Amino acid sequence: MPRAGGFVLYYVHDYTENQGNTQKLSYQFAIQSVKMIKVKHIVHHISRYDAHYSEEGIPIELSERQKKILAIVEAEQPITSSDIALRLGLNRSTLRGDLGILSLSGNLIAKPKVGYCINGTQPQEAFGRQVREMLVGEVKSLPVVVDEKDSVYDALVALFLDDASTVFVRSDGFLAGLASRKDFLKAAIGGQDLQKIPIGVIMTRMPNIVVTHPQESVLEAARRIVHHQVDSLPVVETHERNGEPAYKIVGVISKTNLARLFVELSK
Numbered sequence: 001m002p003r004a005g006g007f008v009l010y011y012v013h014d015y016t017e018n019q020g021n022t023q024k025l026s027y028q029f030a031i032q033s034v035k036m037i038k039v040k041h042i043v044h045h046i047s048r049y050d051a052h053y054s055e056e057g058i059p060i061e062l063s064e065r066q067k068k069i070l071a072i073v074e075a076e077q078p079i080t081s082s083d084i085a086l087r088l089g090l091n092r093s094t095l096r097g098d099l100g101i102l103s104l105s106g107n108l109i110a111k112p113k114v115g116y117c118i119n120g121t122q123p124q125e126a127f128g129r130q131v132r133e134m135l136v137g138e139v140k141s142l143p144v145v146v147d148e149k150d151s152v153y154d155a156l157v158a159l160f161l162d163d164a165s166t167v168f169v170r171s172d173g174f175l176a177g178l179a180s181r182k183d184f185l186k187a188a189i190g191g192q193d194l195q196k197i198p199i200g201v202i203m204t205r206m207p208n209i210v211v212t213h214p215q216e217s218v219l220e221a222a223r224r225i226v227h228h229q230v231d232s233l234p235v236v237e238t239h240e241r242n243g244e245p246a247y248k249i250v251g252v253i254s255k256t257n258l259a260r261l262f263v264e265l266s267k
Contacts, residue, residue, distance in 0.1 A: 062107075066098050070107060070118070078115035078130055113264060130265060136221050137214030139261050140235045140251030143168050146199055148176050153194040156184050165231040168249050169203050175211075175234060175247040177203035211236045211247060218261065221253050231255055 062070070065088070072087050073079055081099055085092040099116070102108040108116045114130070144164045146155045148171040155167045159181070169177040179202055187194060187202045212221045212233045221233055232254035236247035 063098070066102055069095070069098055069102060073108060073116050074118050077117045078111065080115040084116070132217060132219050134218045134261075135214065136212050136216045136218055136235055136253050137251070139218055139257050140214070140253050141257055143234060143249055143252035145170050145249060147171070148198065148200040150199050151195050152184065152187055152197045152199050152202060155179060155199040156194065159184065165254060166252070167199070168234050168252070169199055170249065173248065174239070174241060175206060175209070175236060175249045176200070177205040178209055178234065179203040180231065206247075209234065212253060213237070214250065218253070218258070222258055225255065225258070
């Protein structure tokens with residue numbers, strides 16, 4: 001269906017009163033016809049130009065609010081109905097009719113869990129824009145966190161219970177280090193008693209840890225994961241401790257988070 005920026009022509013195919021003749025009607029009359037008589041379907045023609053009337057039917061000019069909605073969607077697509085309403089300072093329920101008309105007419109495409117896009121926008125364009133604009137804080141998950149004094153064995157149990165790839169280690173409430181499955185494997189191969197060794201002995205310590213923040217873009221976090229060849233990044237908030245920056249861990253973003261996100265956006 002072509003992209004539109006002007007008006008819509010609606011045609012009602014009536015198979016009861018007009019024996020297959022096509023009525024050229026406005027949107028309102030088309031809807032009334034659907035309710036009053038038995039029709040097979042409604043088809044519509046869309047024109048990008050609203051400077052003149054088409055000989056094919058009766059054009060309906062979009063309302064000013066509908067034109068504003070199209071402008072907002074074109075600038076920020078994909079965008080949810082809640083965000084559109086917020087931009088216009090209206091309730092979402094107020095826009096339901098406008099969004100329905102714009103979707104029915106082919107001006108907009110509504111994608112579940114994604115939002116509205118201008119009809120005719122390339123899927124990869126909308127996908128890339130959403131990934132660039134999405135923040136880490138929107139997709140992060142709960143991290144597996146243990147204390148620096150906990151044993152390697154306890155940390156390993158926590159790792160497998162949560163089916164995680166990395167355990168993050170905290171000391172006095174701040175991020176002190178992390179231990180990956182490789183670290184646990186090395187400790188186990190060494191034949192050491194894992195119940196007696198503190199996790200702090202085998203972990204990678206700060207500042208040798210790559211982190212991300214809730215307000216950072218998902219794309220930047222993904223680039224960091226690829227560049228540093230790690231399974232995940234701790235999502236942290238920066239604080240000051242003894243005159244130096246310190247991090248409190250508030251989440252984790254992993255390859256699994258990214259894979260799940262891409263699957264959701266591709267639906």
